Amino acid sequence: MSASQSDSLATPERAAELRENLLEVQQRVQQAAPSGRTPTLIAVSKYKPASDIQALYEAGQREFGENYAQELEDKAAVLPADIRWHFIGTLQSNKAKGLASIRNLTCIQTLTSMKAATALNRAVPADRTTPINVLLQVNTSGEDAKSGIEPLTPESASDAELVKLARHVISECPRLRLLGLMTIGSLSESLSSAEKPNEDFERLKQTRDLLQDTLGKDSSLTRKWGEDGRLVLSMGMSKDFEAAIRAGSDYVRVGTSIFGSRPPKGSATASG
Numbered sequence: 001m002s003a004s005q006s007d008s009l010a011t012p013e014r015a016a017e018l019r020e021n022l023l024e025v026q027q028r029v030q031q032a033a034p035s036g037r038t039p040t041l042i043a044v045s046k047y048k049p050a051s052d053i054q055a056l057y058e059a060g061q062r063e064f065g066e067n068y069a070q071e072l073e074d075k076a077a078v079l080p081a082d083i084r085w086h087f088i089g090t091l092q093s094n095k096a097k098g099l100a101s102i103r104n105l106t107c108i109q110t111l112t113s114m115k116a117a118t119a120l121n122r123a124v125p126a127d128r129t130t131p132i133n134v135l136l137q138v139n140t141s142g143e144d145a146k147s148g149i150e151p152l153t154p155e156s157a158s159d160a161e162l163v164k165l166a167r168h169v170i171s172e173c174p175r176l177r178l179l180g181l182m183t184i185g186s187l188s189e190s191l192s193s194a195e196k197p198n199e200d201f202e203r204l205k206q207t208r209d210l211l212q213d214t215l216g217k218d219s220s221l222t223r224k225w226g227e228d229g230r231l232v233l234s235m236g237m238s239k240d241f242e243a244a245i246r247a248g249s250d251y252v253r254v255g256t257s258i259f260g261s262r263p264p265k266g267s268a269t270a271s272g
């Protein structure tokens with residue numbers, strides 16, 4: 001992505017289209033939300049030019065999600081400093097340094113290993129005043145192609161991988177803050193009938209409840225986690241964000257419904 005003048009502004013037509021799409025998605029989010037709660041809408045801008053993001057910023061949007069570390073670094077460098085960036089792509093330990101150096105990176109939603117947590121924690125600049133929020137990615141659909149940690153069940157041992165990673169972040173990674181859980185879910189689920197509960201969403205909620213319970217009982221954990229003592233959920237994309245909100249999602253990640261379709265994945269491997 002280039003930051004040259006020629007592509008730094010969206011055409012008036014494109015800006016109007018993005019504004020309309022944003023407004024429509026915002027209204028749908030609000031309508032699906034239970035009263036008293038406003039889920040956070042993250043505009044997923046992967047492969048989209050900085051000019052699109054700038055246009056949405058001018059329409060009031062502040063939360064944006066990106067999948068590729070280099071693309072995120074490039075965009076963050078040329079876009080307003082009060083954008084709150086969420087990293088939602090596959091996390092590689094060797095990208096930790098670049099990511100952690102982005103001042104306005106607010107959240108990494110795809111943490112799946114202690115190794116990456118340790119690398120990230122170490123990479124956060126010493127003068128950063130707030131921890132980077134992290135969500136642990138859970139593979140709720142059990143598909144091999146999806147990254148993520150196995151969900152918890154009532155039968156899970158207290159040393160299940162997810163519990164171990166959560167404890168590691170809380171106890172060993174002071175520059176990170178464990179905020180909650182994220183799932184991508186399976187496409188077939190998202191296309192299933194509106195009346196049937198979405199199994200991915202139900203599984204993430206159950207996992208959250210069990211993890212919250214386990215952590216809450218652990219008196220060795222002296223640092224705070226979650227938001228007001230509650231782990232948040234990031235679930236729901238363009239095809240299923242309203243169902244996700246009705247199921248209790250706190251963060252929805254919406255790309256296509258705001259920006260329009262993306263070029264096919266091609267050589268780069270998109271997360272999910």
Ligand SMILES: *Cc1c(COP(=O)(O)O)cnc(C)c1O
Nearest residue numbers: 044088237238253254255256271
């Ligand atoms: C691309 C992506 C999204 C947005 O998907 P849309 O279907 O375009 O809304 C959300 N979450 C993740 C992890 C993604 O990779």
